[in-house]
Amino acid sequence: MSERNTLDDELLEPTADEAERDVMDSEDRLRPDFVAEVLDAVHEGDAETARTLVEPLHPADVADLIELARADEREGLVAALAELVDAEVLAELNEHVREILVSEMAPERVAELAGELDTDDAVAIIEDLEEDEQRAVLRAMEPDDRAAIEEALTYAEETAGRLMQRDLIAVPTHWNVGQVIDYLRSEPDLADDFWEVFVVSPAHHPVGTCKLSTILRSPRATRIADIMVEEQTLIPVGMDQEDVALRFQKYALVSAAVVDPSGRLVGMITVDDIVHIIQQEAGEDVLLLSGAGDGDINEPLAPTIRRRLTWLVINLGTAILAASVVGFFQSEIAAFALLAVLMPIVSGMGGNAGTQTLAVTVRALATNQLTSSNTVRMFGREFKIALANGLSLGVLIGCGVAFLFHNPMLGMVIAAAMIINNLVAGIVGIMVPVTLERLRIDPAVSSAVFVTTATDVMGFFSFLGLAAAVGLHG
Amino acid sequence: MSERNTLDDELLEPTADEAERDVMDSEDRLRPDFVAEVLDAVHEGDAETARTLVEPLHPADVADLIELARADEREGLVAALAELVDAEVLAELNEHVREILVSEMAPERVAELAGELDTDDAVAIIEDLEEDEQRAVLRAMEPDDRAAIEEALTYAEETAGRLMQRDLIAVPTHWNVGQVIDYLRSEPDLADDFWEVFVVSPAHHPVGTCKLSTILRSPRATRIADIMVEEQTLIPVGMDQEDVALRFQKYALVSAAVVDPSGRLVGMITVDDIVHIIQQEAGEDVLLLSGAGDGDINEPLAPTIRRRLTWLVINLGTAILAASVVGFFQSEIAAFALLAVLMPIVSGMGGNAGTQTLAVTVRALATNQLTSSNTVRMFGREFKIALANGLSLGVLIGCGVAFLFHNPMLGMVIAAAMIINNLVAGIVGIMVPVTLERLRIDPAVSSAVFVTTATDVMGFFSFLGLAAAVGLHG
Known part of the structure; x- marks a missing residue:
């Protein structure tokens, strides 16, 4: 805990309590100089100093300390802290960090620690183990605890059965x-x-x-x-x-x-x-939309790279698709290279507008604010917003281009393309996630690909197509 | 509540409880046919049927019902439900919807409802009122409640002082x-x-x-x-x-x-x-990054359009900046239009990679996982990911382009540009939010503009610049 009190209000000299408060910054993060002090003590083999420093910390802060250390420092840190890394600390640890620590422990020690925890926390530790490690740990547990955990493991991951405690009144x-x-x-x-x-x-x-x-x-x-x-x-x-x-x-x-x-x-x-699940489920949308998976900074590098690369390769496919639209207009571009200069503005602005609608829709779906009862109304709302913003941006860029390049027709073409692409962005930005939700696919995972493909393709096509249709030239 | 029980386990006939359960779908949302039934009753002037239908609902569900109705239906609905729209319902309502309902109530009625709530809920209702309405409501309250609320209002919005209850043991x-x-x-x-x-x-x-x-x-x-x-x-x-x-x-x-x-x-x-604050704060990053403000679907249209448009106009500026980079290379493009076809791939893929890093960084900062103690390590981590993904994508697109267009030099140029832009994306994607956080600016609000500007500008510049440097031609 960051602040403590003594029974005596009048005690004004600096106490252990105030020393402890200095360990944390104003936002409940461990101060970097404190982290460095502990790690330095460990490096110098002074486990006792490390333990003295860490001893007053709450288990959640001990877990933070272990996470903040580099992967190659963690084993030494945990060894130095010894019994301070107890069951509570283990329960608070990030799952990737815990997995490595636990895999290095004897099954009997894991069983002992798990036995001290509520069923839900013990299950969280044991469910991530390899099957043979899991069996070894369960064998080493008290029959009662073992039965409780084995029962919990019969329920699917991420369900109430895994979260619940069996101890109740x-x-x-x-x-x-x-x-x-x-x-x-x-x-x-x-x-x-x-x-x-x-x-x-x-x-x-x-x-x-x-x-x-x-x-x-x-x-x-x-x-x-x-x-x-x-x-x-x-x-x-x-x-x-x-x-x-x-x-x-x-x-x-x-x-x-x-x-x-x-x-x-x-x-x-x-x-x-439940609070950490609320936090995690609400925060994951931004990560899923970007294709960063669960975006856990403690995940090992190889699976992180694989996950992000998979997403990028899919997006490479859609980028090539959009580029092929530009490919149809190479002769127009060769004759009037200014088209190539302006076309990314139309596609990019559509992408931005689409992302806004997408973000709003994905959050409204996740919080149950957007349901079948008000979907039609929300479509209308996004359409009106897209029309208003498309008109504003279209007029703005259209006038600017017409004036700057002394080419009113070019201004009209980019204005029209901008309006069209904003409408496409608004419609696709709500239609895609709503449709995926109906199909029981997580809209946060796959929506962005469809939306940016649509805004890129339509951005290029509407601008270059209109330019070709009216026979624009320099 | 979605499920009730009677004292008698053996009661197997359909009861009021089961009828009530049918009102909600499996995800605790009001079923659209139920919403329509209530609204139809209100339209037909049958307030009693509406009340009978709504009466068994939890206040949170009554609030949902009001939110799901169209804005022009709400006044009639609230009038029909009368005393079912009680203080608890008011506390559960979306603030934009509540603001309109409350502004139509007599100050004495608002005071009466607020008096039935905990200080924090009463404050949430009263803090959004216009100053003169606020004074009128406070005047109509019991002296005790009034003092509690006036004291709470002396604390800044979104602080503990506004959230706390004064009733405690x-x-x-x-x-x-x-x-x-x-x-x-x-x-x-x-x-x-x-x-x-x-x-x-x-x-x-x-x-x-x-x-x-x-x-x-x-x-x-x-x-x-x-x-x-x-x-x-x-x-x-x-x-x-x-x-x-x-x-x-x-x-x-x-x-x-x-x-x-x-x-x-x-x-x-x-x-x-606290749970709704956790949900809101964790969920807002995706909205802020997209420039959709708080993305509340109940916000009136005009401020929503204004907020989104502001963001889009700022992005229009950065899009023009990026386009002007392309402008320097018009003669190269006129001579070799394929460059214009391929350049959006390089800028777009950089944008995607940058968004991944940005999303991960913003979430890690918001959850206090990324602190000054591990910033350097996280920079290294993102650099390695960017290098690995840049190399993979560069080789992939480079070979494809070299083969497809029988132009190995073009393949090498796009591969090099892709690697450079991925590295830029990774570095900027973590550097911008970390810097903004240090400057005490919310990284979710302003990071995206900087990151996409960097990846657009560098995408175009690295690809077209390299192409010009090696004298590429069709």
């Missing part, structure tokens, strides 16, 4: 508040991280939820069935994590019951496990 | 668990939405936090000071909401104390108010 409908409190006090092995109690039927179907604040504020004799909220959001165990995240967000949930297909309560998802 | 260090529970039971006016209790010194400085689950699981005689967590994250009241969101995410917080500059506890932020 479920009480029968006939209990009263006093019984619930006594039960919570008497069972030392219960989970500590819960914010709601689930009320279940004899068949273990959830029938209501009760916030801990409600329990705390009600007299002991109150029946739990009288204060529980019956309207509750049940998460099917197979639900995609993106939909789980949207549901948490929409209904401002702090925790939710997970049910199997027969309606039995099988787990609980808490909001702290 | 603070207890002195010398209390025991029993006293805390008795206090919570005896005060009927306390807030209901809290997940932690804050322990404060006599000077009202937070000294620790205690999860409700810990309180519930501890015997009555336990001193609260013995079970509280002393390490706690304190949010300064002036902290930017984006940093608050990152902090909640990093430390997996459910609630956090907000302190004024003197360290006094002045409010509390809960995670449910």
Whole structure:
């Protein structure tokens, strides 16, 4: 944590707390001089200094420190920090960095660390292992933990079943508040991280939820069935994590019951496990649209290059397609080279306008703001925007070109091409992602290729075609 | 909510619950036929049917329904639903839609609705009003609520002070668990939405936090000071909401104390108010990079057009700059028009590669993964990726062009230009956003202009310049 307090308000001398605060900058990032200090200590073989420096840090910051080190420094750093790299740190680590660290650990050590975590965090660590490593780790685990993890692994990746904890508090409908409190006090092995109690039927179907604040504020004799909220959001165990995240967000949930297909309560998802999914799912659109995959800076180089290159090669194909349109007009260009100077303006501006519409559409689809109920209206909206902007840009560039080159016809041609290409950009920019969404293809992954192909091809074709049609010459 | 349960597991006939489930599709969106049904009822003046249909919905879904209606249908819809459009619905509404609805309400009605909400939600409604409307609403409020909102409005927009609730549970260090529970039971006016209790010194400085689950699981005689967590994250009241969101995410917080500059506890932020900020801040990069502003599909048309057009005009300037580079080579192009055909491939591919690096860098900066500690390493990483991809694409297009046009020199020129432009794209793609971040300018807002200018200019210059230098001709 970045700030601590002592019981004594009057303690004004610099304390360990203030020293600790200096480790972080104002945006909760580890300061580079602190990172360098730790790494220097490790290089000099002074593991004790490194440990003393790192010891006050929160596990999330220890994980950041390991990620900030160079790949070749990490092994030494982790060895020096030893037991400070605990299960919590492992759970906070970037998956690519963790994968390498874990692959160097003995299966028994991985099993021990995983055993200290909630099911969802343990699963996150174990699901990335090679199959034989996974088996070895599971064999080394306590039977209870092992069963929980093996069950979680039967659900598909990125579903509620992988995210949920099995440790939750479920009480029968006939209990009263006093019984619930006594039960919570008497069972030392219960989970500590819960914010709601689930009320279940004899068949273990959830029938209501009760916030801990409600329990705390009600007299002991109150029946739990009288204060529980019956309207509750049940998460099917197979639900995609993106939909789980949207549901948490929409209904401002702090925790939710997970049910199997027969309606039995099988787990609980808490909001702290959801925030990073919300962040990741919302942030990935810009990466996917650019063809950078998940854009993780900790991913090894080879798969990163392969992923980005695949996208670039696909785009090379579309660039060649657009270039071939220009190829049809070589004689016009040879006769009037100014056409070649101006044509990238038309195609490029169409690309920019198309990207705007595309970005808005992809986000509106991802946040469920654009649904079948308002698609037609949004088409109309984007068309109006494209028309307004196309007219403005067309008039602007048209007048400029006509004046600068003393060629009114050239001005009219580029103005018309600009208007046409902006309309194409607006229409394609919304049509492509909406269509892909209907076809259940992630619009963020494939839309950009179609949109830039359309704006490039139409940009060149409308400008050079019109120029040829009216017989423009220098 | 999308699913409800009854106490009776055996109830198998279709119930109101199942009817309700049919209202939503599998991704928690209102089904278009349901939306149409409600709007048809409103059109036909059958307000009662509309109300019956809408009544079972969660406030978040009522808000969605209003957003999904056309702007000219909304007034009628809201009038028909009457008291179903309550304070909760208002809090869930998109700000642009809410602004119009609220501007048509009497100040007394707005004051009444705002009075039913938590401070943060009330502030969100009132902060968007015109100054005189704001004064009228505040005058109509209860003195307590009014004071709370006026205080919140003294903090800058998008800071912790605007997000926090003032209703929180603070207890002195010398209390025991029993006293805390008795206090919570005896005060009927306390807030209901809290997940932690804050322990404060006599000077009202937070000294620790205690999860409700810990309180519930501890015997009555336990001193609260013995079970509280002393390490706690304190949010300064002036902290930017984006940093608050990152902090909640990093430390997996459910609630956090907000302190004024003197360290006094002045409010509390809960995670449910943070999830939509996380979503919004993470999702806005793709919109900002494209120049679509906040890309809200509910924003009125005129400001949307203005914002997008501003961006397009700036890009028009850079497109003209790039075109002027082509202008220097008109005689080469007139002599060998194939150069004009191939040049957009070089500039376009550079743009694509630059956008990949840019997207990765902007996200890594926004999530605090790219800090001064690893900037140099990330430069090296992007350089290697650019080199690998530039070589691959250069060889690919170079061989293709040499073969297709029986012109090995042309193949070598385009290969070299492609490699150069990919390197430019990689370097500029990371250098621009990192530099802007250092200058405290949002890299997502302005990076794209610089990057595409660089890749366009260098694409044209390297290809046409090399072609001119080696004296290429058809």
